[in-house]
Amino acid sequence: xxxxxxxxxxxxxxxxxxxxxxxxxxxxxxxxxxxxxxxxxxxxxxxxxxxxxxxxxxxxxxxxxxxxxxxxxxxxxxxxxxxxxxxxxxxxxxxxxxxxxxxxxxxxxxxxxxxxxxxxxxxxxxxxxxxxxxxxxxxxxxxxxxxxxxxxxxxxxxxxxxxxxxxxxxxxxxxxxxxxxxxxxxxxxxxxxxxxxxxxxxxxxxxxxxxxxxxxxxxxxxxxxxxxxxxxxxxxxxxxxxxxxxxxxxxxxxxxxxxxxxxxxxxxxxxxxxxxxxxxxxxxxxxxxxxxxxxxxxxxxx
Numbered sequence: 001x002x003x004x005x006x007x008x009x010x011x012x013x014x015x016x017x018x019x020x021x022x023x024x025x026x027x028x029x030x031x032x033x034x035x036x037x038x039x040x041x042x043x044x045x046x047x048x049x050x051x052x053x054x055x056x057x058x059x060x061x062x063x064x065x066x067x068x069x070x071x072x073x074x075x076x077x078x079x080x081x082x083x084x085x086x087x088x089x090x091x092x093x094x095x096x097x098x099x100x101x102x103x104x105x106x107x108x109x110x111x112x113x114x115x116x117x118x119x120x121x122x123x124x125x126x127x128x129x130x131x132x133x134x135x136x137x138x139x140x141x142x143x144x145x146x147x148x149x150x151x152x153x154x155x156x157x158x159x160x161x162x163x164x165x166x167x168x169x170x171x172x173x174x175x176x177x178x179x180x181x182x183x184x185x186x187x188x189x190x191x192x193x194x195x196x197x198x199x200x201x202x203x204x205x206x207x208x209x210x211x212x213x214x215x216x217x218x219x220x221x222x223x224x225x226x227x228x229x230x231x232x233x234x235x236x237x238x239x240x241x242x243x244x245x246x247x248x249x250x251x252x253x254x255x256x257x258x259x260x261x262x263x264x265x266x267x268x269x270x271x272x273x274x275x276x277x278x279x280x281x282x283x284x285x286x287x288x289x290x291x292x293x294x295x296x297x298x299x300x301x302x
Contacts, residue, residue: 016173018283026050028101028133031200034172036108036140037147039229041173043093044138045200046118050131050199055122057097062091063119064103067137074116075103085138092176095122103177107229115139146231147171149223153237157212159244164202167207167223170197176228180206183222217241225295 029050036042056163064075073082075090082090089107095099101118115137122129149169157163166178177194186210206223210216210278216239 003016006171021128024129024265026120026133028136030101030118030133030138032137033139033141034106034200035172036112037143037227037229037231038108039231040104040108040171040227041104041176041229042108042140042177043173044103044105044116046103047099048118048120048133049099049100050120050122051129052122052250053096057095059123059154059194060096061121061123062096062101063121064116065132067115067117067134070119070132074105074206086112096121104173106176108140110142113140113142119250146178146225146227146233148233149225149235151223151235151237156240157216158242159212159214161211161244162209163212163239165208165210165221165223165237166205167208167225168203169225170201170203171227172201173228174202177202177204178228179226180207180222182206183220184210207264212239212241212243214243218240253284 026049028046030046031044032198034042034044036226062075063073064071066074074086075092086105090105091102093102093104101120103116105208110269117132117134117137119132120130121228147169149167151165152165153165163230167182169178169180171178176195180192182190191207192255193207194204195205196287197203199285199290202224208223219239220236221239222234222236224232226232274278
């Protein structure tokens with residue numbers, strides 16, 4: 001390779017490094033598949049990047065469309081351009097200026113399965129500054145019935161001691177999270193947590209703390225999940241209560257035996273005292289009789 005060719009390659013390399021437009025890429029991070037509960041809602045997490053670096057939300061237009069056609073829009077800021085089936089049911093969450101293209105679909109129908117793709121447009125820009133991420137689309141798996149909550153707890157509760165039961169359910173609509181209700185609960189005894197489970201999935205969690213009594217043994221406790229759109233599901237557990245450990249079965253018989261022994265000993269002591277007193281009385285009586293006989297005997301001799 002001659003010197004001129006080497007210099008040309010070196011110049012092209014420097015040009016590539018110094019040009020953000022050339023090196024920047026259109027990228028989107030969209031979950032590939034997501035479960036969606038019919039009649040409820042679903043939130044599709046999405047983020048993106050584009051050539052030229054960050055821009056204000058006012059300079060960006062976010063669009064969602066069917067993969068089968070860029071003109072088949074399910075979300076657009078102009079509602080008249082959206083397919084009639086999706087009008088009033090879709091919106092963007094977050095800000096495009098923060099590279100957030102998350103989509104929410106409400107009142108999910110069993111044919112909203114997609115695949116759906118995101119498109120970004122830079123307004124007042126050249127036609128080249130528009131891009132559809134048709135390789136990064138989301139398919140929705142439709143759930144006709146809501147998922148059941150899961151209950152976790154220790155096997156046996158102990159009478160008089162705090163006992164904790166955790167009810168949790170996974171969902172895909174953090175904007176309208178399901179509500180968890182207990183069949184028996186003091187509101188102050190319930191602690192609720194809402195957290196991410198994995199990409200695209202969230203978990204609603206309710207923690208119930210009770211202090212079981214003996215009467216609670218073999219009773220049922222139910223946790224019901226109420227989903228956006230009216231769907232419900234529940235999980236049931238039977239509470240087994242172990243009596244608290246005590247020593248009454250030892251103490252009571254022991255006290256009874258000791259009490260009986262004390263009473264018996266008291267009776268014996270009382271009887272012994274009476275017996276001794278009687279002996280002393282008899283001895284005193286015999287002494288008196290003997291004295292009288294002795295005096296009579298002496299009189300007769302005189």
